[in-house]
Amino acid sequence: MITLHIEHEITDFGTWKQAFERFAGMRRDGGVVSQRVYRPLDDNRYVIIHLDFAAADEARKFLDFLTTRVWASPADAPALAGTPRTRFLEAAAEG
Template identity: 25%
Template sequence: MTTVFVRHTVSDYKSWRAIYDAFSSVQEANGVTAEAVYQATDNPNDVTVTHEFATLEAAQAFTKLEDLTKAMQSGGVVGTPAVWFTQKV
């Protein structure tokens, strides 16, 4: 199992969350088996998201989706997200 962590700042959490929730069907169609959203305790616009995939290849393909880039832009992601891939051991 591969987990992708994405940390980014959003301009407004509530607006971002609406876009994120509407994107769930795209996540499912592209191999996301589980997901979670976390906010920093001192800044609700500092968001970390995890997505789990069966394989590293599926995770990498998901992060390159044009629809994902568009959703992040319309959701108000500020700057370049930090993205890293992990394997459960």
């Protein structure tokens, strides 16, 4: 399992969440097998997203889609503030 870790500032969670939900089908078709959205307790203008994939190539392709299609368009990412930070993660241990 490979996790695409994404974190970024937002201007409004409700607006961000609506935009995120519009891409549910794209996530499914792009190979996302599970997802989690986190919000720091001390910062309501920030989100952390974990998208899980079966393979690293699917995660890389989906990041390319996010970068070129979603984040590049203010209409598709209306509450995005700043540049998202990403990282690919692989579980090293489970408890």
